[in-house]
Amino acid sequence: MKLFEFQAKELFQAVGIPTPKGYVLESADDIGTAIEKTGLPCIVKAQVLTGGRGKAGLIRKADTRAQLESHVQDLFDPTRKIKRLLIEEAIDIDREIYLSLTVDPVKAKLIFLACAEGGVDIEELAAKHPEKIITRSVDIDQGLMDYQITNLLFDLGIVGDIAKQARSVISGLYKTFRAHDAELAEINPLFITKQGALVAGDGKFIIDDNSLMRQPKFQLAREYFDSCIEFEAATEGIPYLQFDGDIGLLCAGAGLTTTVYDLINDAGGKVANYLEFGGANYKRAMKAMELCLKNNLKVILVVTFGTIARADVMAQGLVEAIQALKPTVPIVPCIRGTNEEEATRILKEAGLEPLFDTEEAVLKAVAIAAGRSK
Amino acid sequence: MSVFIDKTTLVEVQGVTGKEGSFWTKHMVDLGTKVTFGVTPGKEGQSVEGVPVYHTVARGLREHKADAAMLFVPPRFTKDAVYEALDGGIRKIVTIADGIPLHEMIQIRQAAKSCGAMVIGGNTSGVISPGQAMMGFFPYWIERVYKPGRIGVMTRSGSLTNEVTAEVVKGGFGVSSLIGIGGDSVPLTRFAEMLPAFQADPDTDAVVIIGELGGSMEEEVAEAMEAKIFTKPLVAFIGGRTAPEGKRMGHAGAIATGGTGTVAGKHKALTRAGALVASKPSLVGPLLREALHIK
Numbered sequence: 001m002k003l004f005e006f007q008a009k010e011l012f013q014a015v016g017i018p019t020p021k022g023y024v025l026e027s028a029d030d031i032g033t034a035i036e037k038t039g040l041p042c043i044v045k046a047q048v049l050t051g052g053r054g055k056a057g058l059i060r061k062a063d064t065r066a067q068l069e070s071h072v073q074d075l076f077d078p079t080r081k082i083k084r085l086l087i088e089e090a091i092d093i094d095r096e097i098y099l100s101l102t103v104d105p106v107k108a109k110l111i112f113l114a115c116a117e118g119g120v121d122i123e124e125l126a127a128k129h130p131e132k133i134i135t136r137s138v139d140i141d142q143g144l145m146d147y148q149i150t151n152l153l154f155d156l157g158i159v160g161d162i163a164k165q166a167r168s169v170i171s172g173l174y175k176t177f178r179a180h181d182a183e184l185a186e187i188n189p190l191f192i193t194k195q196g197a198l199v200a201g202d203g204k205f206i207i208d209d210n211s212l213m214r215q216p217k218f219q220l221a222r223e224y225f226d227s228c229i230e231f232e233a234a235t236e237g238i239p240y241l242q243f244d245g246d247i248g249l250l251c252a253g254a255g256l257t258t259t260v261y262d263l264i265n266d267a268g269g270k271v272a273n274y275l276e277f278g279g280a281n282y283k284r285a286m287k288a289m290e291l292c293l294k295n296n297l298k299v300i301l302v303v304t305f306g307t308i309a310r311a312d313v314m315a316q317g318l319v320e321a322i323q324a325l326k327p328t329v330p331i332v333p334c335i336r337g338t339n340e341e342e343a344t345r346i347l348k349e350a351g352l353e354p355l356f357d358t359e360e361a362v363l364k365a366v367a368i369a370a371g372r373s374k
Numbered sequence: 375m376s377v378f379i380d381k382t383t384l385v386e387v388q389g390v391t392g393k394e395g396s397f398w399t400k401h402m403v404d405l406g407t408k409v410t411f412g413v414t415p416g417k418e419g420q421s422v423e424g425v426p427v428y429h430t431v432a433r434g435l436r437e438h439k440a441d442a443a444m445l446f447v448p449p450r451f452t453k454d455a456v457y458e459a460l461d462g463g464i465r466k467i468v469t470i471a472d473g474i475p476l477h478e479m480i481q482i483r484q485a486a487k488s489c490g491a492m493v494i495g496g497n498t499s500g501v502i503s504p505g506q507a508m509m510g511f512f513p514y515w516i517e518r519v520y521k522p523g524r525i526g527v528m529t530r531s532g533s534l535t536n537e538v539t540a541e542v543v544k545g546g547f548g549v550s551s552l553i554g555i556g557g558d559s560v561p562l563t564r565f566a567e568m569l570p571a572f573q574a575d576p577d578t579d580a581v582v583i584i585g586e587l588g589g590s591m592e593e594e595v596a597e598a599m600e601a602k603i604f605t606k607p608l609v610a611f612i613g614g615r616t617a618p619e620g621k622r623m624g625h626a627g628a629i630a631t632g633g634t635g636t637v638a639g640k641h642k643a644l645t646r647a648g649a650l651v652a653s654k655p656s657l658v659g660p661l662l663r664e665a666l667h668i669k
Contacts (some may be wrong), residue, residue: 012465013652031662051620072435103476103477103480103484103560105559105560105561105565105589106562106590106594108480108483108484108560109480109484123632123633126632127633138481140477140481140484140486141481143408178477180579181475181476181477183476185597195547208472208476208477209626210449210473210475210476210626211475211476213450214450222405239624241621241623250601252533253527253531253532253533253534253624253627254623254625254628255531255532255533255534255535255556255584255613255628256531256532256533256537256555257531258586258587258613258614258617258623258624259537261611261614261616261617261623262613262614262615262616262617262654265616265655266653266654268617274576274624276624278532278533279472279532304533305533305534305536305537305540306532306533306536307499307532308394308511308515309533319381336536337533337536338513339511340517357535358655359654359655370453
C-alpha cells in the first residue's frame with residue numbers, strides 16, 4: 001500500500017526526521033489556518049498517489065494569500081478528484097540529497113540507496129551515472145550499525161555539524177521502515193537548507209501488502225484506488241486491475257491471467273479488466289462476474305487451468321453466475337485442470353461452448369469484440 | 375536422478391492435519407513420495423493417510439528421518455515453521471504459503487543462506503519430479519501436463535505452469551523435475567540458484583523457465599548462462615510483455631518500475647546469452663525441438 005505524502009511525513013516526524021511546517025488542507029475554508037501554520041510564501045502539494053507531480057503541475061508555489069487561494073481553488077476543482085492538499089512552508093534550499101531504504105531480494109538484506117544529487121531526475125541520473133548511487137546493505141537481524149551510517153555520511157560528503165542530524169535521519173528512516181513493514185521508504189529530496197539543517201522535502205512510503213494485517217493503522221480505503229470497482233475488488237480480496245477496453249477477463253492464476261492479457265493485446269484486442277478468481281477465490285465466480293459486469297463489455301473471456309481451484313467447481317460457479325446475473329454479452333469459456341471432464345459437461349449442459357486451448361479462446365474473444373464473430 | 379526431490383527423499387509434512395495438508399499429503403504419498411512423518415502441535419498420536427503425526431519436528435525426528443520439509447502452514451506462521459525445520463537439521467524446505475510478510479521473507483532467505491539450506495517458495499505449488507515424488511500440490515494425474523521426461527521446468531506461476539508444461543508435453547517431451555520458485559517479490563530460492571542442480575542432473579536435457587515481468591531473476595539466468603554455469607539448452611516464456619509500467623500484475627513480484635523488470639529487458643538478456651524466448655506458450659514445444667535439434 002502506497003501512502004500519501006502527508007502520511008509518510010507523519011511517520012517521519014514520529015521518528016524525529018524533520019519535515020517542513022505543514023498543514024493538510026481538506027477544504028478551501030481552512031486557508032487561513034494553513035497560512036498561520038506555514039507562513040508565506042508556501043508550497044501547495046496535491047496529495048495524489050501518482051508520481052511526477054511536479055511536472056504535472058500538482059506542486060505549486062504561492063507568494064501571496066491571493067495566489068494560494070487561486071491554486072487551492074484550481075486544485076480542488078471537482079474534475080481533478082483531489083481530496084487533500086499539503087500546504088508547506090517554503091524552504092531555503094542549499095542542496096538536495098536522495099535517500100531511500102528498500103529490500104534487496106538477491107542478497108536477502110535491506111539496502112540503503114543514497115545520492116549526493118537528489119531531486120526529480122534521480123532515475124535518469126541512476127541510469128546514466130550508476131556510480132553516483134551509493135549503496136549500503138544492512139542485515140535485517142543485526143539491524144543498522146553505526147559504521148554503516150558513517151559510511152553513508154562520508155560517501156555523501158556530509159561532514160561537520162550537519163552529520164549528527166543526518167545520523168538521526170538515517171537511523172529514523174530505518175526504524176520506521178522496520179516498524180511499518182515497508183517495502184520502500186524514500187526521502188527525495190532531502191533538503192540541506194541554507195541555515196544548515198536537514199529537512200525531508202518529500203516522502204514516499206510503501207507498506208508491504210502481505211503485512212497489512214499487522215499494521216492496523218493502515219487499512220484499505222477507497223482513496224488508495226483509482227476506481228470504485230478496484231476498491232470493491234480489493235476489499236473482497238479479488239485481484240483486479242482496471243483497463244479501458246471491451247474484453248472482460250475472468251481468469252485464474254496471476255501468471256495465466258497476465259499471459260492472456262498479452263495474447264489479447266497481440267491479437268489486437270483491448271482488455272477492459274484484469275480479474276483473477278483462482279486460488280482462495282475459486283468458488284466465487286458470482287462475485288467475480290458481478291465485478292466484471294460493471295464494465296462496458298463486448299465479451300467475457302474465462303481462462304483457467306487450476307489444481308486446487310477445481311475446474312468443475314469453477315464451471316458450476318460460472319453457470320450459476322450467468323443464470324443469476326444474466327450477462328448480455330457472449331462468454332468464451334476455457335476451463336481446464338482438476339476435474340476438467342466434469343467441467344466440460346457442465347458448460348455444455350448450460351449451452352456454452354467449452355474450449356481447451358488458451359490461444360484459440362483468446363482469438364475467439366477478440367473476434368467477437370471486433371464484431372467479426374458471435 | 376532428479377532435482378530437489380526423488381523417490382528416495384524422506385519428507386516430513388508440517389501442518390499435516392489441516393484441510394490442504396491432509397488432502398495433498400495423500401496425493402504426495404499416492405504419487406510415491408516417501409513421507410516419514412507429519413507435524414501439528416497438539417495432534418501427536420493421530421495419523422494422516424498412514425503418516426504418523428507429532429507435536430513438533432524435533433519429536434518426529436526422534437523416531438524418524440527426514441531430508442526435506444513440506445510446509446502446509448499459513449503465511450504468518452511460515453517463518454516459525456521454516457526455522458523449526460532448519461533447527462531440526464533439515465536443509466530442503468518447500469513452503470506454499472501465499473502472503474508471507476516481506477521482512478520475514480528476507481529473514482527466512484537470510485537464515486537459509488547462512489546454513490546452506492534451500493527453501494523453495496512461497497506463493498508456489500511446490501516441486502514435482504513426475505512419476506516419482508512431489509512436495510506441494512500438482513494435478514500430476516493430468517497426463518498431458520505431468521508426463522515424466524527429460525525437460526526441467528522452473529516457474530514463477532501456478533496456473534501458467536499447467537498451461538506451459540502442457541505445451542512441453544505437446545512438443546513431444548516430458549518433465550524431469552519442476553521447481554515452483556513462486557510469485558513473490560522475494561523468492562526464497564531464485565531461478566539461477568537452481569541452475570547448477572539442473573546442469574548436474576543427467577536426466578535433464580534442457581530447461582524451460584516460465585518467468586514474468588518484475589525483479590531480476592530472468593536476467594540472473596542469462597548471467598549464469600554467459601558465465602557457463604549453465605550450458606544446457608534453455609527456453610523461456612515470460613508473461614507480462616504488454617503490461618503497463620507501474621501496474622502489479624497479480625503476483626507481488628510482477629511489477630516493472632523505473633525501466634527495470636521489463637519483459638523486453640529480460641528477453642534481450644536471455645537471447646544474448648543464447649536462450650530461446652517464446653512469445654506465446656504454444657511456441658515453447660517447437661523452440662525446445664529447435665534447441666535440442668529434433669526435427
